[in-house]
Amino acid sequence: MTDVQQLLGTGALLVVIDLVIRVVALVVIPRNxxxxxxxxxxxxxxxxxxxxxxxxLLIGSPQLPRRRREKQREMDVVVxxxxxxxxxxxxxxxxxxxLDPVVTMTRTLTAMPMVGGNDAxxxxxxxxxxxxxxxxxxxxxxxxxAEFYILSLDATTxxxxxxxxxxxxxxxxxxxxxxxxxxxxxxxxxxxLERLTSLGAEWQVMLPVQPLKGRYQRLDLRNHRKLLVVDGxxxxxxxxxxxxxxxxxxxxLKRGLKWQxxxxxxxxxxxxxxxxxxxxxxxxxxxxxxxxxxxxxxxGPPVAARGQVDxxxxxxxxxxxxxxxLHLFLSLVYGARERLVITSPYFVPDDSMIRAxxxxxxxxxxxxxxxxxxxxxxxVWHAQRSYYGTLLRAGVRIRCYPAPFILHAKHLSVDEDxxxxxxxxxxxxxxxxxxxxxxxxxxxxxxRQMREVEDDYRRLSVELTREQWxxxxxxxxxxxxxxxxxxxxx
Numbered sequence: 330m331t332d333v334q335q336l337l338g339t340g341a342l343l344v345v346i347d348l349v350i351r352v353v354a355l356v357v358i359p360r361n362x363x364x365x366x367x368x369x370x371x372x373x374x375x376x377x378x379x380x381x382x383x384x385x386l387l388i389g390s391p392q393l394p395r396r397r398r399e400k401q402r403e404m405d406v407v408v409x410x411x412x413x414x415x416x417x418x419x420x421x422x423x424x425x426x427x428l429d430p431v432v433t434m435t436r437t438l439t440a441m442p443m444v445g446g447n448d449a450x451x452x453x454x455x456x457x458x459x460x461x462x463x464x465x466x467x468x469x470x471x472x473x474x475a476e477f478y479i480l481s482l483d484a485t486t487x488x489x490x491x492x493x494x495x496x497x498x499x500x501x502x503x504x505x506x507x508x509x510x511x512x513x514x515x516x517x518x519x520x521x522l523e524r525l526t527s528l529g530a531e532w533q534v535m536l537p538v539q540p541l542k543g544r545y546q547r548l549d550l551r552n553h554r555k556l557l558v559v560d561g562x563x564x565x566x567x568x569x570x571x572x573x574x575x576x577x578x579x580x581x582l583k584r585g586l587k588w589q590x591x592x593x594x595x596x597x598x599x600x601x602x603x604x605x606x607x608x609x610x611x612x613x614x615x616x617x618x619x620x621x622x623x624x625x626x627x628x629g630p631p632v633a634a635r636g637q638v639d640x641x642x643x644x645x646x647x648x649x650x651x652x653x654x655l656h657l658f659l660s661l662v663y664g665a666r667e668r669l670v671i672t673s674p675y676f677v678p679d680d681s682m683i684r685a686x687x688x689x690x691x692x693x694x695x696x697x698x699x700x701x702x703x704x705x706x707x708x709v710w711h712a713q714r715s716y717y718g719t720l721l722r723a724g725v726r727i728r729c730y731p732a733p734f735i736l737h738a739k740h741l742s743v744d745e746d747x748x749x750x751x752x753x754x755x756x757x758x759x760x761x762x763x764x765x766x767x768x769x770x771x772x773x774x775x776x777r778q779m780r781e782v783e784d785d786y787r788r789l790s791v792e793l794t795r796e797q798w799x800x801x802x803x804x805x806x807x808x809x810x811x812x813x814x815x816x817x818x819x
Contacts, residue, residue: 347378350374350382351374354371354375354382354385355371358370358371358385366757366761369815393648400612400613401609401613404608404609404612405439405440407605409440418443418639424639424746425744427663428664428747428771430660431660431661431664436641438649438656439642439644439645439649439653441641441643442602443769443771444597444599444640444641445634446597446598446635446636447595447596447597447637447639448638449595449640451592451775451779452565452567452594453782456485458567458569459488459569461565461594462492462557462565463488463491463492464492465557465559466489466495468559469496469501469559470501471502471561472501472504473493473502473504473557474504474558474559474604474607474611475503475506475557475571476505476535476556476557476610477555477557477570478508478511478551478552478555479508479511479572479576480505480512480570480571481512481515481516481577482517482520482521482524483516485574486573490528493525494528497528497530502623502625504531506532506533506535506610506614507521507535508535508536508552508553509534509535509536509538510536510549510551511551511553512534515572533611533614535610535614536550536551536552536764537614549758549762550762550763551764552610553765554644555570555592555766556603556606556766558607559600561600561601561604562596562597562600562632563594564595564600564604565592565593566592566752566768567590567591567593567750567751568591568674568737568738568739568750569592574587576588581705584733586703586733586734587733587734588737589735590738591672591740593770595638595768597632597634597635597636598632598634598640599638600632602641602642605642608626609644612626638771638774638775639771639772640769641768641769642768643751643766643767643768644766645760645765647761647762647764652760652761654759654765654767658749658755659681661747662685662689663685665696667694667695667744668697669686669696669744670697670779670783671698671699671741671755672699672739673698673699673739673755673756674701674737674738674739675713675758676700677713677754677755679760683720686725687725690725695726696725697725697728698720698725698728699736699783699786700728701729701736702729702730702731702790702791703732703735704735708812711811714805714809715806715809715813716813717798718799721798722795728792729790729791729792730786731789731791738782739751739752739753739754739755742779742780744776746776748770748772748775749767749769750767750770750779751766751767752767753767
């Protein structure tokens with residue numbers, strides 16, 4: 330065989346392999362995957378076949394390992410049984426007509442009920458929130474359950490760790506969960522783990538990437554939840570990690586970046602519901618079973634009513650069959666009748682969310698979106714900007730929170746009755762890849778508190794107008810559009 334024949338044979342083989350890869354990709358990739366995500370993966374495979382296939386094999390599956398999904402279903406049964414004894418909603422007769430079906434949907438998806446008898450207070454000050462959590466830990470009598478995407482020991486968070494140490498010293502059980510990948514990429518990770526051990530805490534890393542120990546799943550499936558539960562009676566939930574507001578990163582310190590957060594302190598039966606979320610994650614990571622778990626991980630007696638706020642905990646993530654948070658967000662947007670205010674640091678929605686927001690504006694709802702003026706993640710920030718033109722043309726008002734702050738809070742308010750706060754961004758990552766926790770609140774008093782927070786944002790922010798956006802340079806909007814192509818994979 331001549332060299333030319335060999336070359337032609339090799340070329341023909343490569344063409345056949347390339348064709349097989351593309352055909353297989355068309356069959357495998359769209360199956361049980363959102364159209365936007367499927368399209369992004371197909372583009373990657375078609376334009377960069379070798380790299381695209383390797384990436385798909387590495388991070389293409391959005392599902393957690395089978396045992397983790399089974400544990401979630403087991404806990405759903407426990408939650409369903411335990412919730413029968415929780416305080417029923419106190420204000421159901423006063424709910425707007427559209428809310429009851431939303432609560433029913435969310436309970437169907439998560440097993441979590443709407444419970445009444447709660448008190449709720451928003452915490453918008455960064456250091457003040459850490460101090461408030463430390464104060465509750467100081468008052469703990471039985472146990473402390475802390476679960477954070479990032480938990481890091483530094484000068485800002487030292488009071489939190491000191492409170493944990495004092496609690497453990499007086500016999501309080503302290504359990505801590507922290508996301509392995511996110512926390513391990515922060516300064517002082519080893520010192521943080523040593524401190525947790527020395528203070529007497531039981532701790533587990535969540536979704537560990539430890540293939541040599543047989544603990545591995547898709548690399549970027551993360552537990553993004555932030556919650557603290559004390560004695561099953563008081564809880565904190567929201568957007569804030571336990572770390573200095575600069576995240577102690579050199580690039581952030583160089584730019585002077587500071588994170589702006591919002592947490593919610595809950596007291597009452599809602600704390601018990603959030604404790605069930607912690608228990609699910611703890612037993613999953615520790616490999617334990619509820620039947621043999623310590624008493625403080627069992628479902629305790631119902632907590633007495635502490636207020637008049639109705640709350641529903643809404644866990645979501647790849648352990649569930651569908652995108653619970655996306656279903657809830659869409660329902661709230663479609664439920665809005667007069668006013669909808671959204672705060673999201675990483676706003677990279679799917680088509681259904683864009684249609685819901687533009688439809689809300691078209692039917693006369695005053696829709697307002699708060700985002701950061703600058704971004705800490707370039708690709709996500711440019712993908713986010715790619716949606717601004719569509720929203721502005723539809724009449725959505727966009728307000729940009731000023732540098733050097735990163736508006737990291739994640740919440741929304743609907744009319745004057747309903748609010749939502751939690752860890753979930755409005756992006757494809759939070760919808761499909763991250764384990765998140767949100768709390769749906771039906772309370773005019775909570776909405777009034779949220780309005781005060783929104784007023785502070787509005788006072789500091791600059792509105793982005795349609796006219797300003799249309800003057801954006803082509804080079805930047807082109808970059809925005811290219812980044813948007815990757816949004817389903819972020």
